[in-house]
Amino acid sequence: MSALSPPVASASADILPEVPRLPDRLVDQLAFPQRDTYLRMVAAFRDAGFESCADLCAVDYLTHPGRTLPDGVQAQRFEVVVNLLSLSMRQRVRIRVQVPEADPVVDSLVDIYPGTDAMEREAFDMVGIIFAGHPDLTRILMPEEWEGHPLRKDYGVGRVPVQFKEAPGPR
């Protein structure tokens, strides 16, 4: 019980008000910070009572560039999506960071939420986002020597030939 800090009365709404947001039906806030304010924003949410990072994943928007973004946010190829959870306030916030293709680097959240360790490794493995400051950024699901990042949209599906049936005979 002690782990749940007392509810901070809607303090989270005032966090970094200059960061553009969009209304959302399911989460309390949907924020779009830049890469340089990302870490500051997550830390502020943590201090405002968001005890746990529920989920972190990356999306490759290569073939779907025209998605809805608030004014002032430049669409990039990759997006890192973080879902934070406040147990004391029963709230969720979602944070979406644009990550350019030329420099797919984002600050790591491991210092703020140690539980993002495996999630960031998965995002690195699958989409190829590099999390600066992550202590152990290795592949987690694919073999270590694997080339490419499978969840990228330009990853060739079926480029590794798989033999499903018996090999054709000599004739």
Add this chain to the structure above:
Amino acid sequence: MSEREDEISDADKRRHAEEKALIAETSEGAQELLPRGTTAATDLRREVGAVLRLPEGNYVDPSDIDIERRDDQTMIINMGPQHPSTHGVLRLMLELDGETVLRTKPVIGYLHTGMEKTGEELTYVQGCTNVTRMDYLAPLHNELVFSLATEALLDVEVPPRAVWIRMLMAELNRVSSHLMWMATNGMDLGSTSMMIYGFREREMVLTFFEKTTGVRMNHNYIRPGGVAADLPDGWLDDIEVICDTVLARTFEYDELLTGQPIFRERTEAVGNLSAEEALALSVTGPILRSTGVPWDLRRSMPYLAYDKLDFDVIVGTYGDNFDRYSVRLNEIRESIKMIRQIADMMPPGDYRVQDRKVTPPPRARIDESMEALIHHFKIFTEGFRVPEGEVYVAIESPRGELGCYLVSDGTSKPYRMHIRGPSFVNLQVLPVLLRGGLMADAVAVISSVDPVMGEVDR
């Protein structure tokens, strides 16, 4: 004599080379636990303390942790992936000092089948068949979270009967999943009777699933728009029998395990976890509740119609193996309580939404109506289009928060489907739970985390 010696050394050499090749073939490189000599002090501290990076950082003092061991004092051993009690293909690398575990690193990915990538190639109609294979002990929860996410994007409201059928099936699935856990946990602790009892009771639930959905596992029963079929005739009697039997049997488990001195010796104060550590590591489900945090999405952020049910959220106190055991055992009883209420309150009506764009028409209509035939054909070839958007939906699976992040680009296939598997995240507590414990307890601790590798590796 000298000839013979040459022969032996030749054979030895060959064996040595074979071993080397085998090691090179199975190596996971940097994913493995590295020897102390090649690990930096900060990394070592983190691995030993595991959650040293907590912002408050009061409970684990970095200077308290002894990293001044040399390589020749410790030994790194490999456990898995083919180990009978690692529940699938989990591989652990453990650093031991005698019998004591110092560092642990789970190496996963042996069951990775690219289900998230596959999900992008399948339509929303086919998607349930894919996700149901992730957590194969709670397949209905996977289907449920995927369907809820799709419905949130579609902005479709399912009829009340579908909601209550979903709840009924989800709770039955929780019972069967926890029974399976009781069985394997009993087996890991040496109680083979518990193993057989757990499987026996689970089979009752699976028989009901087979009657309702057609298959014992991987049902593809809960679909966007409702459920695939109505409950079978006589389902109330079946539910009655399942509830009565399983509830009575949980008290037999009490006699068999709960009060049993050997069982308590092996579970109490083994693998302790504090609430702070659990929250920092994003742990959810019975493991989080066993530390005393009353967090259950069914109560805290109700979905379906859980707010209409009367049930208790089971919490523990110490966060040890015994607490995790009793939380799950009592959750079986709570689920049975819920199933009885659901059976009483099951509303009549449609079991799927009557929107022809989402739900295929009944088989009989296809023969008489051209329009029905077209809808049927469209749904099963092209699928239905889902409006552009993104959504994150989370439900309480038997293992914790099961989330689904769906991105739609307006076509009939998900642009991105990400499943937040509770086992995947929960697996991160293993280094914390095992640290300082005995090697002999490792199997019991792994079991108490209840990882399902199908979901971890996806």
